[in-house]
Amino acid sequence: ERKQAEEALRKSEEQHRRLFETISQGVIYQAVDGHIISANPSAEKMLGLSLDQMRGKTSMDSRWKMITENGEKVHGSDHPSMIALRTGEKIGPVTRGIYIPEKDEYAWLSITATPLFRPDEEKPFQSYAVFDDITLKKQHEDEIKKQQQLIHTILNKLPIGIAINTVEPEPKVELVNENFAQIYGVRTEDLPTVESFWEAVYEDEAFREKIKNRILSDINSGDPKRMQWHDIPITKKGKVVKYVSAQNILLEDHGVIISTVTDTTERKRAENEIINARNHAEESRLRFETLFAESPVSILILDKDTGEVVDANKTAYSAYGFDNLAALQQSDIWMEPPYSLEDALERIQKAAHDGIHVFEWKNRKVTGEVFWELVTLRPMVIDGMERIFSTAIDITGQKQKELEKEVLYRIANATFVSEDMETLLASIKKTLNKLIDTKNFYVALYDKGKDMFTIPYEADEKDQIEKWPAKQSTTGLVIRKKKALLLKKPDILKLIRSGEIEQIGNMCEVWLGVPLLSGPDIIGVLAIQDYHNPNAYDKGGKEVLEFVSSQISMAIQRKMFMKDLVIAKEKAEESNRLKSAFLANMSHEIRTPMNGILGFAELLKEPQLTDEQQQQYIEIIEKSGERMLNIINDIVDISRIESGLMDVTLKESNINEQLDYLYTFFKPQVEAKGMQLTLTDMLSPKKANTITDREKLLAVLANLIKNAIKYSHEGTIEFGCKILESHGRASLQFFVRDTGIGIPKDRQHAIFERFIQADIEDTEARQGAGLGLAISKAYVEMLGGEIWVESIEGRGSTFYFTIPYKTHHQVLNT
Numbered sequence: 001e002r003k004q005a006e007e008a009l010r011k012s013e014e015q016h017r018r019l020f021e022t023i024s025q026g027v028i029y030q031a032v033d034g035h036i037i038s039a040n041p042s043a044e045k046m047l048g049l050s051l052d053q054m055r056g057k058t059s060m061d062s063r064w065k066m067i068t069e070n071g072e073k074v075h076g077s078d079h080p081s082m083i084a085l086r087t088g089e090k091i092g093p094v095t096r097g098i099y100i101p102e103k104d105e106y107a108w109l110s111i112t113a114t115p116l117f118r119p120d121e122e123k124p125f126q127s128y129a130v131f132d133d134i135t136l137k138k139q140h141e142d143e144i145k146k147q148q149q150l151i152h153t154i155l156n157k158l159p160i161g162i163a164i165n166t167v168e169p170e171p172k173v174e175l176v177n178e179n180f181a182q183i184y185g186v187r188t189e190d191l192p193t194v195e196s197f198w199e200a201v202y203e204d205e206a207f208r209e210k211i212k213n214r215i216l217s218d219i220n221s222g223d224p225k226r227m228q229w230h231d232i233p234i235t236k237k238g239k240v241v242k243y244v245s246a247q248n249i250l251l252e253d254h255g256v257i258i259s260t261v262t263d264t265t266e267r268k269r270a271e272n273e274i275i276n277a278r279n280h281a282e283e284s285r286l287r288f289e290t291l292f293a294e295s296p297v298s299i300l301i302l303d304k305d306t307g308e309v310v311d312a313n314k315t316a317y318s319a320y321g322f323d324n325l326a327a328l329q330q331s332d333i334w335m336e337p338p339y340s341l342e343d344a345l346e347r348i349q350k351a352a353h354d355g356i357h358v359f360e361w362k363n364r365k366v367t368g369e370v371f372w373e374l375v376t377l378r379p380m381v382i383d384g385m386e387r388i389f390s391t392a393i394d395i396t397g398q399k400q401k402e403l404e405k406e407v408l409y410r411i412a413n414a415t416f417v418s419e420d421m422e423t424l425l426a427s428i429k430k431t432l433n434k435l436i437d438t439k440n441f442y443v444a445l446y447d448k449g450k451d452m453f454t455i456p457y458e459a460d461e462k463d464q465i466e467k468w469p470a471k472q473s474t475t476g477l478v479i480r481k482k483k484a485l486l487l488k489k490p491d492i493l494k495l496i497r498s499g500e501i502e503q504i505g506n507m508c509e510v511w512l513g514v515p516l517l518s519g520p521d522i523i524g525v526l527a528i529q530d531y532h533n534p535n536a537y538d539k540g541g542k543e544v545l546e547f548v549s550s551q552i553s554m555a556i557q558r559k560m561f562m563k564d565l566v567i568a569k570e571k572a573e574e575s576n577r578l579k580s581a582f583l584a585n586m587s588h589e590i591r592t593p594m595n596g597i598l599g600f601a602e603l604l605k606e607p608q609l610t611d612e613q614q615q616q617y618i619e620i621i622e623k624s625g626e627r628m629l630n631i632i633n634d635i636v637d638i639s640r641i642e643s644g645l646m647d648v649t650l651k652e653s654n655i656n657e658q659l660d661y662l663y664t665f666f667k668p669q670v671e672a673k674g675m676q677l678t679l680t681d682m683l684s685p686k687k688a689n690t691i692t693d694r695e696k697l698l699a700v701l702a703n704l705i706k707n708a709i710k711y712s713h714e715g716t717i718e719f720g721c722k723i724l725e726s727h728g729r730a731s732l733q734f735f736v737r738d739t740g741i742g743i744p745k746d747r748q749h750a751i752f753e754r755f756i757q758a759d760i761e762d763t764e765a766r767q768g769a770g771l772g773l774a775i776s777k778a779y780v781e782m783l784g785g786e787i788w789v790e791s792i793e794g795r796g797s798t799f800y801f802t803i804p805y806k807t808h809h810q811v812l813n814t
């Protein structure tokens with residue numbers, strides 16, 4: 001039995017040894033302290049060491065160099081077998097690099113260390129490590145890893161976005177490269193499912209579903225063409241933020257779909273820009289063409305070098321009076337001297353050189369009519385050719401207005417500077433000719449009394465008439481109609497036939513006459529006529545002529561005002577002179593009685609004066625005082641009249657009584673002078689009463705009688721009153737007649753004015769201040785009457801004045 005048992009053990013050991021010796025893995029046994037007990041041939045081979053070299057060495061031997069996969073050094077105590085011995089647990093398999101001195105390189109081993117226990121012992125007494133040489137495998141793995149990394153790098157560096165999605169078992173985003181992440185703004189980590197990708201990229205659910213279905217159906221169709229997508233919009237917050245083009249490649253064998261995408265936003269934008277630019281260009285071309293065709297501005301397109309008209313719009317060719325472009329191109333009659341083709345070319349070249357050229361230009365139409373244009377030339381490329389683009393607007397009206405303004409200004413000015421009518425009219429004719437043909441131009445002055453025209457100035461080709469009756473003449477018609485007339489030959493003939501006018505002078509084609517006014521009166525006619533062109537004048541011409549006429553009227557009026565002014569000035573000067581004379585006179589007048597008073601008062605002081613002398617002196621002093629009082633009263637009265645302070649007090653008074661009173665009062669004075677006073681006419685007692693201001697009436701009569709006494713040396717002074725009836729109105733007319741010195745005819749009017757004496761040099765007559773008659777006149781007028789004088793120098797004067805005759809009865813009735 002023992003033999004059998006020994007035999008069995010031997011066999012088992014034999015088997016174990018054979019296995020140990022032949023197994024391809026390396027096997028090493030180590031004791032508890034780590035020293036190597038045995039190593040099989042595979043181990044020797046792998047480590048490049050013989051059993052003898054190894055036996056007895058521990059793991060702690062510094063010659064072992066072990067590293068982890070990361071290249072970190074592994075300490076002897078951390079060798080897998082040492083850990084297994086220490087912990088009593090199986091370690092591994094772990095991959096460790098071990099330095100093989102023989103080869104001077106690391107061999108990579110996959111090691112499993114197992115602790116061995118004796119029956120009933122808790123701690124291992126030995127361990128064995130089994131290991132495979134995996135150097136080659138590891139090299140392969142590293143290689144693969146590198147490859148993968150390369151692929152990864154390539155994927156990330158590719159300029160297109162790539163996503164790899166697995167289809168089975170369920171769609172999953174396997175990988176997206178950097179470009180893809182950038183295009184869509186998502187990263188692999190954010191995309192646990194394909195669905196999450198859709199959600200991230202297309203926020204709008206409806207749109208998302210649409211795109212998704214399309215992509216899925218395209219993929220399912222298996223048609224590679226349908227898997228190519230162009231310019232799919234990517235939206236964010238409802239806005240397209242970019243466009244991408246994508247291609248899906250189905251790798252059925254691998255169960256993946258590879259999606260490649262490129263960001264086409266820029267290209268799409270550039271494309272859009274090109275499209276927009278193209279549309280824009282088309283639009284502007286259309287706009288230009290419309291503008292050109294329909295513009296109210298006349299447009300020419302000219303050859304830059306020859307000035308030829310390449311094209312013209314309708315406005316342009318019709319402006320010159322042509323029906324079509326060709327007619328314009330074949331003609332050059334629209335060039336009005338002094339403007340010439342050479343000038344035009346020069347300007348075109350100037351525009352070509354300077355860029356833009358603006359100027360005024362005079363043109364002629366086919367009809368010969370001349371018109372002004374404001375032209376703008378600018379170089380422009382049209383249909384690929386360098387052209388001159390010319391636009392022009394008609395400024396004839398403006399020009400005409402400017403000219404009119406200038407002419408009218410000059411005419412207005414001429415009325416101020418011309419010395420006499422003839423130079424004025426000559427200057428007007430010349431200036432006006434710039435606007436209207438004034439070859440035949442005349443001014444006829446109208447004499448209303450004789451109903452005749454005279455000509456102060458005339459310039460006519462055919463007629464030289466100086467004077468003609470207004471009646472039945474064309475010029476006279478203006479006076480009768482009181483307005484401007486523009487008559488053409490047929491109108492004139494008609495008027496002649498109807499007998500309204502007669503033909504004077506030559507028959508003209510057109511006649512234009514405007515009235516010459518002075519205030520409301522027509523004082524003459526300003527006329528022009530043309531013997532050849534019936535269209536020489538129009539409405540505008542009429543207006544211009546009316547203006548000219550008003551200027552001439554004003555000039556005439558100014559002349560008249562000047563005359564009035566001169567008269568007024570002379571009058572003012574005379575009145576000033578009279579005032580000075582009066583003042584001198586007045587001081588004399590006051591000084592004379594004053595001297596009398598003072599002188600005789602002085603004489604009175606003489607002690608040896610007789611009574612008679614004394615009496616005489618006192619009388620003189622009294623008279624002088626009286627005279628001074630009169631003068632002062634006169635001055636006070638006149639100033640009260642002038643300042644409007646003089647009142648009228650109406651009362652019933654008996655005229656006869658007053659006349660009687662005056663007669664009695666003045667009789668002694670008159671007789672003392674050796675003359676007679678008679679009261680000839682009186683009113684019948686029944687009619688002697690009237691209503692008037694008695695004081696004023698008395699003052700006037702007394703004044704006149706005093707003057708009669710003053711200015712007579714002999715004869716009779718006669719006065720009286722009678723009733724006058726005219727036009728159912730009654731008045732009283734008084735008179736005072738003398739046979740004195742009389743008043744020169746030219747002074748008869750002036751004596752009624754203040755401070756005026758008939759002849760202030762007449763020393764004898766100097767008894768008053770020249771105010772008496774002025775006061776009398778003022779009183780008479782206040783009472784409602786008139787005063788005047790009839791006188792013959794050296795023979796005598798009769799003063800008359802009237803006042804209204806009002807009975808008590810009449811007054812009550814009114």
Ligand code: ADP
Pocket residue numbers: 707708711738740741742743751756757758759765767768769770771772773774797
């Ligand atoms: P006065 O007599 O104080 O000079 P009046 O106003 O009464 O002033 O008269 C103005 C002038 O008219 C007189 O200076 C005189 O030359 C003239 N005159 C007035 N009355 C007569 C008359 N009866 N006869 C002649 N001359 C007269």
